[in-house]
Amino acid sequence: MSRIAGRFQQLAEQGRTALIPYIVAGDPSCDVTVPLMHRMVKSGADIIELGVPFSDPMSEGPVIQQGHERALENGMCLSQVLALVKEFRKFDDTTPLLLMGYANPVMHMGYAAFADAASAAGLDALLTVDIPPEEVEEINAELQRVGMDNIFLVAPTTPEERIVRIAAGASGFIYYVSLKGVTGAGHLDVNEVAQRLAAIRSHSTLPLAVGFGIKDADSAKTVAAVADGVVVGSALVDVMAQTVSRGGSSGQAIDAVAGLLDEIRKGIDSTAS
Amino acid sequence: MTSNTSENLYDTVPDAQGRFGQYGGKFVAETLMAALADLEVVYRTLAVDEQFQQEIDNDLQHYVGRPSPLYEASRWSDSIGGARIYLKREDLNHTGAHKVNNTVGQALLAKHMGKTRVIAETGAGQHGVATATIAARLGLDCVVFMGETDIQRQALNVYRMKLLGAEVVSVSSGSRTLKDAMNEAMRDWVTNVDTTFYIIGTVAGPHPYPMLVRDFQSVIGREARAQSLAQTGRLPDALVACVGGGSNAIGLFHPFLQDETVAMYGVEAGGHGVSTNQHAAPLTAGTPGVLHGNRTYLMQDGDGQIMDTHSISAGLDYPGVGPEHSWLKDIGRVNYVVAKDDEALRAFHKLTEIEGIMPALETSHALAYAETLAASMTPQQTIIVNLSGRGDKDILTVAKIDGIVV
Structure with a gap:
C-alpha cells in the first residue's frame, strides 16, 4: 500500500480528517523548507504538499505567486526540490509527500527522468495543475511505472461524465477545488462543496481532499465535516511572508506557520467523529 | 509530397485533441476544461452556420472595412x-491592425454563448483596442490585462482602451509584459468563467483557440x-x-x-x-x-x-x-x-x-x-x-x- 493510501486508511480508522499543508519549496529561503516540513508534521500535518516554483503559475492567487517568485529568486528548481524531499526522508520515512506544480518543469526534465528521480528521492505523488486527463497518458505511464500516485483535480465546473473519467484514472486521493478561482480566493461555499463531494463519491471510493479558499480553523472545520482531507496553502505562505517582511527570522517564520497549523488542526479535530 | 497529400495534411490539423503534430493540446486547470469544451462545440456549430458566417462577413465589410x-x-x-x-x-x-478580424469573430461567439463580459490580454495594445472596440459596439463589459512595462511603452493605446469604456488592469507580476498579462487573464477567466468570454488575441492558448483564431484571421x-x-x-x-x-x-x-x-x-x-x-x-x-x-x-x-x-x-x-x-x-x-x-x-x-x-x-x-x-x-x-x-x-x-x- 502506498504511503498516501496507508495514511488515509489510518485516519479513517481514527475518524479523523487529513490536514494537508502546502508550502512553496525554497520560500522564503531554501534552508527553511526541510525544517519547516518536519515542524509541520509535529503540528499535525498528515500529508505535505510541496509547491514547485514556476515562472508562470497561472492558477495561483497573488500570495502564492509571490511565494513562487521568491523561491525562484532563491534559485529553487525542480531537481533541488527533489533534493529537499530526499533530505526530509532522512528523518521521516512515513509522512506522505506530494509535489504540486506545473507541467513545463516536469516535461523539461523528462517524464521518465522525473519519475526515476522523484521515486528515488522518496516522493509519493505528483499533482500538475495544467495536465488534465486529456493530456495525462504519457506522464501517468511513467508515474505508474515507479508506483507514484497522480493526483487529479475536480473543479466546481467539472461535469459528471468527466468526474467518471477522472475517477477511473485517479489514485491516492482526489483533490476537489472548492471554488471557481485561483488559490487563496475568498468565496468558499461549504454547502456547494458538500453536494459536489457527494457527486464525486458516487463514482469513486478514493479519499476526497478539498483545497482553495481554506484559510483558518473555522473554514477548515466546516470543510473537514464533509471532506477526508483539508488543504491549506495561501494562509501559510502569507503568514511566513508577513513574518519575514516584519524582519522576523527563519525560526520565527517556522513558528508562525506551526502556530497557525496547530489552530487549524484543533479546528479539524473538533469535528472528529 | 504530392499536392493531394499536402492538401489533406494541412486540413488534418488540429486533430480532435487540438494537436498540430506534437504541439497544441489543452494544458489548463480542470476548472476551465468544461468552458473549452463548450466553446469548441459552439464554434464547430457556428463555423458551418451560414447565418453566423454572414454576420461576420457583414461586420468585416462594413465595420472593419474589408x-x-x-x-x-x-x-x-x-x-x-x-x-x-x-x-x-x-x-x-x-x-x-489585423487584430480586429479575430475580435469581431470571437465577440460574436461570446454573444451567441450569452456571455456579458469579455476579457483580453494585450502586449502592444492593438488586441486590447480591438477587443474594447467590439465590446463597445456590442455593449459588453470589457477588461483588458496589460503588463506594467507595456502600459508605459504603449500609453496611447491604454488611453484609447479607456476611452472605449474598457477597464485596463496593470499586471505587475513576473516580467510585466504580454505573458504575464495572459497569466492574469487566465486567472480572471477561471474566476468568472460563468459570465466571461476570454478573447485570446493570438493563435496560442488551449484548444480550440489556435484553431478558431487561425480561422478568423x-x-x-x-x-x-x-x-x-x-x-x-x-x-x-x-x-x-x-x-x-x-x-x-x-x-x-x-x-x-x-x-x-x-x-x-x-x-x-x-x-x-x-x-x-x-x-x-x-x-x-x-x-x-x-x-x-x-x-x-x-x-x-x-x-x-x-x-x-x-x-x-x-x-x-x-x-x-x-x-x-x-x-x-x-x-x-x-x-x-x-x-x-x-x-x-x-x-x-x-x-x-x-x-x-x-x-x-x-x-x-x-x-x-x-x-x-x-x-x-x-x-x-x-x-x-x-x-x-x-x-x-x-x-x-x-x-x-x-x-x-x-
Missing part, C-alpha cells in the same frame, strides 16, 4: 531592385490570394509576416499552404541578437515545452522556467508562439527567421519615408526581412508582406530612440 487592399510598394521595390513587394494593408482596418490570406491572382495574374513567390504569437502570419499563410510554389517566411523578434538571450525568437532559438495551455516552442531555461524576452516591439515580446507555427517549422513548410531591433527600426523609417506608410514596429520586423529577401530575388518575382498594423502607436517609442522629445 477587403483590405493589396498594394504594390513600387518605390520601395524599385529602390531594392529585386522582387516586387506587395503589402497586404491590414493597417487600414478599423483600429489599425485566414480572411487575410484568402483575400491576398485572390488579389494576387487578379492583380498580377499569378500567385506570389513568397509571403513574409512577423511572428510573435503568430496570428497575422497564420492568417496570411494558411490559405496558401497547399500552394507548393509559394515560399513562406515568419519573422521573429531578434531583439539584440539571438546569441544574446535578449530576444523573443522561440522558433529560432527555443525548445518545445508547455505554456498558456499548449505545447509549443518556448524560450525557457535549463529548469523549464520561462525566460524573460526582449523586443523593441511589445507585440512580439512573448516567449512562446502558436502551436501551428511549431508544427509548420518542424515539417519544413515555413521558414522562421529573425530581424533585430535595429533592423526593424531602419525598416520603420524606410517604409515611412519611401511609401508614406508608417508601419507598426511589429510589422517592421517583417519589412526588414522582406527587404533582404527581395534583394535576392528577380523583378519578375513577387513577395506579399503582411502589413499587419500601423505605426501611430509607436511614434513615442521611435522618437525616444531617436533622441527626440515630442
Whole structure:
C-alpha cells in the first residue's frame, strides 16, 4: 500500500480528517523548507504538499505567486526540490509527500527522468495543475511505472461524465477545488462543496481532499465535516511572508506557520467523529 | 509530397485533441476544461452556420472595412531592385491592425454563448483596442490585462482602451509584459468563467483557440490570394509576416499552404541578437515545452522556467508562439527567421519615408526581412508582406530612440 493510501486508511480508522499543508519549496529561503516540513508534521500535518516554483503559475492567487517568485529568486528548481524531499526522508520515512506544480518543469526534465528521480528521492505523488486527463497518458505511464500516485483535480465546473473519467484514472486521493478561482480566493461555499463531494463519491471510493479558499480553523472545520482531507496553502505562505517582511527570522517564520497549523488542526479535530 | 497529400495534411490539423503534430493540446486547470469544451462545440456549430458566417462577413465589410487592399510598394521595390513587394494593408482596418478580424469573430461567439463580459490580454495594445472596440459596439463589459512595462511603452493605446469604456488592469507580476498579462487573464477567466468570454488575441492558448483564431484571421490570406491572382495574374513567390504569437502570419499563410510554389517566411523578434538571450525568437532559438495551455516552442531555461524576452516591439515580446507555427517549422513548410531591433527600426523609417506608410514596429520586423529577401530575388518575382498594423502607436517609442522629445 502506498504511503498516501496507508495514511488515509489510518485516519479513517481514527475518524479523523487529513490536514494537508502546502508550502512553496525554497520560500522564503531554501534552508527553511526541510525544517519547516518536519515542524509541520509535529503540528499535525498528515500529508505535505510541496509547491514547485514556476515562472508562470497561472492558477495561483497573488500570495502564492509571490511565494513562487521568491523561491525562484532563491534559485529553487525542480531537481533541488527533489533534493529537499530526499533530505526530509532522512528523518521521516512515513509522512506522505506530494509535489504540486506545473507541467513545463516536469516535461523539461523528462517524464521518465522525473519519475526515476522523484521515486528515488522518496516522493509519493505528483499533482500538475495544467495536465488534465486529456493530456495525462504519457506522464501517468511513467508515474505508474515507479508506483507514484497522480493526483487529479475536480473543479466546481467539472461535469459528471468527466468526474467518471477522472475517477477511473485517479489514485491516492482526489483533490476537489472548492471554488471557481485561483488559490487563496475568498468565496468558499461549504454547502456547494458538500453536494459536489457527494457527486464525486458516487463514482469513486478514493479519499476526497478539498483545497482553495481554506484559510483558518473555522473554514477548515466546516470543510473537514464533509471532506477526508483539508488543504491549506495561501494562509501559510502569507503568514511566513508577513513574518519575514516584519524582519522576523527563519525560526520565527517556522513558528508562525506551526502556530497557525496547530489552530487549524484543533479546528479539524473538533469535528472528529 | 504530392499536392493531394499536402492538401489533406494541412486540413488534418488540429486533430480532435487540438494537436498540430506534437504541439497544441489543452494544458489548463480542470476548472476551465468544461468552458473549452463548450466553446469548441459552439464554434464547430457556428463555423458551418451560414447565418453566423454572414454576420461576420457583414461586420468585416462594413465595420472593419474589408477587403483590405493589396498594394504594390513600387518605390520601395524599385529602390531594392529585386522582387516586387506587395503589402497586404491590414493597417487600414478599423483600429489599425489585423487584430480586429479575430475580435469581431470571437465577440460574436461570446454573444451567441450569452456571455456579458469579455476579457483580453494585450502586449502592444492593438488586441486590447480591438477587443474594447467590439465590446463597445456590442455593449459588453470589457477588461483588458496589460503588463506594467507595456502600459508605459504603449500609453496611447491604454488611453484609447479607456476611452472605449474598457477597464485596463496593470499586471505587475513576473516580467510585466504580454505573458504575464495572459497569466492574469487566465486567472480572471477561471474566476468568472460563468459570465466571461476570454478573447485570446493570438493563435496560442488551449484548444480550440489556435484553431478558431487561425480561422478568423485566414480572411487575410484568402483575400491576398485572390488579389494576387487578379492583380498580377499569378500567385506570389513568397509571403513574409512577423511572428510573435503568430496570428497575422497564420492568417496570411494558411490559405496558401497547399500552394507548393509559394515560399513562406515568419519573422521573429531578434531583439539584440539571438546569441544574446535578449530576444523573443522561440522558433529560432527555443525548445518545445508547455505554456498558456499548449505545447509549443518556448524560450525557457535549463529548469523549464520561462525566460524573460526582449523586443523593441511589445507585440512580439512573448516567449512562446502558436502551436501551428511549431508544427509548420518542424515539417519544413515555413521558414522562421529573425530581424533585430535595429533592423526593424531602419525598416520603420524606410517604409515611412519611401511609401508614406508608417508601419507598426511589429510589422517592421517583417519589412526588414522582406527587404533582404527581395534583394535576392528577380523583378519578375513577387513577395506579399503582411502589413499587419500601423505605426501611430509607436511614434513615442521611435522618437525616444531617436533622441527626440515630442
